[in-house]
Amino acid sequence: MKRVGSRVPVQLLVISTIQKQWRREISGWSIFTVLLGLAIILPIAIVLSGLFQEGPKWDHLASTTLSSYFTNTLILIFNVSVISIAFAILPAWLVSTCDFPGRRFFEWGLIMPLAIPTYVAAFVYFQVPDAAIPLLISIRSQFGVEAFILAEKELRYGVLSCTMAGVLFPYLYISARASFSQQRQAMIEASFMLGKSSRATFFKVALPLSRPAIVAGLSLILMEVINDYGAVNFFGVPTLTEGIFRTWFGLQDRSSAVRLAGIVVLAVFVILALERAQRGRARFSQSSQMSAPISRRKLKGLKRVMSVLVCLIPLAIGLLLPVSQLITWSAMTYREVLNPDFFVQLGRSLGLSLGAAVIITAVATLFAYAAKLHPAGWLRFLNRFSTLGYASPGAVIAIGVMVLFGAIDRLFGSAVVSGTMLAIGFAYLVRFLTVAYQPIDAGLSQVCGRMDESSRVLGKSPLETLVRINIPLIKGTFIASAILVFVDILKELPLTLILRPANFDTLATTAFGLAKEGRIQECAVPSLIIVMAGASGLAILYRLSSFTEKR
């Protein structure tokens, strides 16, 4: 008998093992994953490489407005974080540990402000500084121009911070509530038994235990603040993202804009890395042991009333007031707004969102199935890497795609891809692939491997197995993912503003355009449609998460 293995020297065996591993890893699926992963990373890599290029007006920028972009961003981040903590933590604690009237309503109601994009909230709350003009004028007449400028600025920054926190605090609320309700009854009781009051228990036990979750929620809020363009533009608070727009379109200095985008994306990745790091250490302190959930204490008297108020205030600011205002305005203007033109635009906007959502969901499914076929770590790593697209602000991705497609155009000698649906669709893919990928990946991993193996052994290719076995089995997740992407695209603003083809408007850009023209009441109808879409997306997310919890 021929015995190959025994005569081959060890070094050769090692090489052959590596060779063999590679041969098995190469398939249409892994090649697809690598190409897609690279395509997604490319715009971000381009923006990051911009850090090392200096545009013609960089010195000008650095000596004038750059520092105010930084300080404005930092001020906003600080304000929104503080207000979000005030809005989110106590309601999360009350809802998960106490019993009071309306608790069940608040439990999910406090999530709903997320349905309102920051720019829509900004349309509504811009009335506040507007309404304060008489007051400001009286300040000027009493204390002079400088006091007026200071008061006006403080007012705008304050209202903007409140506005953003009002619709972003649910990120913090969701993660804090999840953490509070996972805490073990025994730990809370131990604190009571040791003679601590419920206030001391909250500060000394519950809050420190929830620190990782709270930091995670806050980091999401920070990233949304950095991502925002509409609200800060509307309130005239130029942040770094606004700075990208101004440098690209105002100063016409593309290199400097790319560099600014590079700084922004770097900042976001640093936040992301810090958040990961703090969560990584905390993981070990969490007990995985099953134990009784916290039993809710019934509140009495003044505490009862106070609890309702504590939950009602953020809900009113983040949801009830803006929505009722939008409804009022819509009632005033719908006759003029709902003209044939509007419906054409609506159809195009919905069509773009739907088409892109379907394609992105399909790509995400292939992407996730490739990882299922190749359990080796490197594909998963690549998949995770591509989630960076969702972390990057829309404006940054738009800049990256502009530069990339500009380079492709130069290859052809004319503008063939820039300013097309292809450009904006690709940018959506980069940004929103993760939105569909995460639930589909989770869904596919719940389809047990023997299903796939049965199908393969019965003579079906991986693709056929995916289409005939896996997708029917996760149909619900599949559709839900597509709707989530659809909603995200529908309300996306900065990326769409930069990349939309000429004379093409989505609901978001229409609303923003109307608001910028001062036709604020007319923007209510498109805004309301966006909010309703957002609410249905949240309802789906809520169902998806409670579905996975039950398993």
Add this chain to the structure above:
Amino acid sequence: MLSVKDISRQYAGALRPAVSKVSLDLRQGEILVLVGESGSGKSTLLRLIAGLEAPDHGEVFIEGRRVADAFGHDWVPPEKREIGFVFQDGALFPHLTVAQNIGYGLAKSGKGSRVETVRSMLETVGLAGFEERYPHQLSGGESQRVAVARALAPQPKLILLDEPFSNLDPALRRSLRDEIKEILLKVEATAIMVTHDAEDALAVGDRIAVFREAKIEQVGTPSELYHHPKNAYCARIFGRANRVDFPGSDPEWVRPERMTLLSERGSAHDVEVQIVQLKNVGRHIEVTVECLDREFWTLFLGNGEELERGKKAWVRIESVSM
């Protein structure tokens, strides 16, 4: 038909290989049973043959064609190997009816022949009329029979069964086992079945391979393995066995039913023993004796009224002609 040469597979992160340098051959129409404890590597061998795992070393041939080797040169993916596979839990597709499950592996032939094949497969496994049911409406035994029908429907060259009865209760298990053996004989299948149950192995296999710690200990017909186990491990898998050291040859393992207890020496080959223990277990009396080389043997006797602990006796060993 099937030839496995020197095959090895070690899972990432595992300390020892799951299958280590195993070789085995299978003739057309033969049923081979792999028996061994869980974790001994027998399921991995099945998966290597089906192409659900790739070997680190060694080769697999089906009808003379190489389908797997350590370098992936001639790698044939599972969907191209024409092998039927029955999983432990059936692994029926929950969103498809019984008919759709069985028809799943059939080539895109005319619809008429497809329906006909499904119907005749259902008849073969004794589930005629079950076409429109869904897997969740089937009992455990029914699911497994559908799984067998699904695996057989495309007329594979080879059918692999991975512990097909282990999720069933003992009574059902025995009847299903006999049924499936009948079905395999009827369609003249070439099959490999994996089980941890020695009774299954003896009942189903034309040949049996005993698996232990990633290696095959012994291959042979049921009676070879039962009566001439190679070592203590192979002997004990199939029940009680007494070690007998015949002078001048390797030790042998002798089943209790081949030993009779005599109160007097009948021939020169009878072995003198002393009765150590008597245990009445109802069906028979279990007698433990100690022979002179300090080996303990167990015998089963119909009645043992005249037996007494400490008494001297003789054991006669019947030989088995193979």
